Amino acid sequence: MNIAELLNIKYPIIQGGMARISRGKLAAAVSNAGGLGLVGTGGLFTDEFIKEYEIAKELIDDDKYFGVNLVLIEPDREEKLEFIKNSDVKFVTISGGNPAKYVPILKEAGKTVYCLIGNSKMAKKCEDLGADGVILEGLEAGGHLSKATSMASLIPTIKATKLPVVAAGGYADGAQVLAAQVMGAAGVQMGTRFLVADECEVHDGYKEAIIEAKEYETDITGTLAGDPVRQIANDMTKQSLEYEKRGANEEEFIKLYTGTLKRAVFEGDRKTGSMMAGTSIGLVDEKQSVAEIFEELKEEYNKALEDIEKAKKFF
Numbered sequence: 617m618n619i620a621e622l623l624n625i626k627y628p629i630i631q632g633g634m635a636r637i638s639r640g641k642l643a644a645a646v647s648n649a650g651g652l653g654l655v656g657t658g659g660l661f662t663d664e665f666i667k668e669y670e671i672a673k674e675l676i677d678d679d680k681y682f683g684v685n686l687v688l689i690e691p692d693r694e695e696k697l698e699f700i701k702n703s704d705v706k707f708v709t710i711s712g713g714n715p716a717k718y719v720p721i722l723k724e725a726g727k728t729v730y731c732l733i734g735n736s737k738m739a740k741k742c743e744d745l746g747a748d749g750v751i752l753e754g755l756e757a758g759g760h761l762s763k764a765t766s767m768a769s770l771i772p773t774i775k776a777t778k779l780p781v782v783a784a785g786g787y788a789d790g791a792q793v794l795a796a797q798v799m800g801a802a803g804v805q806m807g808t809r810f811l812v813a814d815e816c817e818v819h820d821g822y823k824e825a826i827i828e829a830k831e832y833e834t835d836i837t838g839t840l841a842g843d844p845v846r847q848i849a850n851d852m853t854k855q856s857l858e859y860e861k862r863g864a865n866e867e868e869f870i871k872l873y874t875g876t877l878k879r880a881v882f883e884g885d886r887k888t889g890s891m892m893a894g895t896s897i898g899l900v901d902e903k904q905s906v907a908e909i910f911e912e913l914k915e916e917y918n919k920a921l922e923d924i925e926k927a928k929k930f931f
C-alpha cells in the first residue's frame with residue numbers, strides 16, 4: 617500500500633504543513649511536481665489561510681490537487697474546520713491535538729484524513745477513529761516533536777495498524793525515501809527539504825541558515841514544558857536552554873519566545889528568530905525549485921535502488 621496509488625499522485629511524497637510557511641505557492645508547486653502539497657493553517661488567522669487556499673487553487677494544474685493541514689492547537693480551529701468541511705479540499709492532515717472529535721467530522725464531509733502522530737499507540741487510536749492513514753513523525757523532525765526516532769518508531773507503528781503509515785522526520789534524500797519504503801512505509805512527508813525551495817516564501821536568511829547548518833546544529837527547546845520544538849541552534853535557543861536549566865518563570869519565556877517565528881520567517885533573523893528545521897538540514901545544501909528537488913529525489917532514489925544490488929553481497 618503506497619500513497620502514490622492511494623492518493624493518486626505521481627510520487628509518494630507529502631510536503632508537510634509548516635506554520636506560517638506552507639502557503640499556497642509552495643503547496644501548488646509540490647502538487648504540480650508530482651507530490652502532494654499542503655496549505656497549512658498553523659500560525660495563520662482563518663482569513664489568511666483562506667487566502668493561501670485560494671492562491672493554491674489558482675496555481676494548481678487542472679489535473680492535480682493539494683491538501684490542507686488543520687492544526688488543532690489554534691484558537692480558531694473550528695472556523696478553519698468549517699471552511700475546510702465546505703471546501704472542495706479532498707485531503708486533510710490533522711495535527712497538534714486530540715483528533716477524536718475531528719476525524720469523524722471530516723470523514724462525514726467526505727475528506728481523506730491522515731493524522732500526524734508520534735508513536736505506535738496513536739496509530740491504533742487513529743485507526744479506531746476512522747482515519748484513512750497516519751503520518752508518523754519522529755524526533756528528527758523540524759518543529760514540534762515526539763520522543764522516539766523516526767527509524768525506531770516506524771516499524772512498531774506499521775505493525776500496530778492496518779492504516780498506511782507515512783514516514784516523517786529527518787527525510788530529505790531519495791535514498792531515505794527508498795529506505796522508508798523498504799521498512800514498510802506508504803510514503804514520506806518532508807518539511808525541512810522544502811524550506812529552501814524557490815517557491816517557499818520564507819526570508820532568504822532562513823534558507824541560508826538551513827543551507828549552512830550541519831545535521832548536529834539544531835537545539836530542542838521546550839522539553840521541560842512538555843512541548844519540545846526542534847530549531848536551528850542560535851542565541852535564542854541557547855537562552856531558552858539556559859532558562860530551562862535554571863527554571864526561569866513563565867514571563868521570561870514568553871518574553872523570549874514572542875515574535876520569534878515572525879522574525880525567522882519574515883526577517884530572516886538568524887540570531888533571535890525561531891528557525892524551526894529538522895536534523896535533515898545536514899542534507900540540504902542549496903536553494904532549488906520544487907521541480908529540481910523532485911528531480912534530485914528521483915536520482916537519489918534510483919541510485920539507491922542500484923546500490924541495493926551491491927548490499928546483497930554482504931549477506
Ligand SMILES: Cc1cc2nc3c(=O)[nH]c(=O)nc-3n(C[C@H](O)[C@H](O)[C@H](O)COP(=O)(O)O)c2cc1C
Nearest residue numbers: 632633634635658711757758759785786807808894
Ligand atoms: C518550520 C516548520 C513548521 C512546521 N509546522 C507544522 C505545522 O504547522 N503543522 C504540522 O502538522 N507540522 C508542522 N511541521 C512538521 C512538518 O509538517 C513535517 O512533518 C516535518 O517537517 C517533517 O520532518 P523534517 O523537517 O525532518 O522533514 C513543521 C515543520 C517545520 C520545519
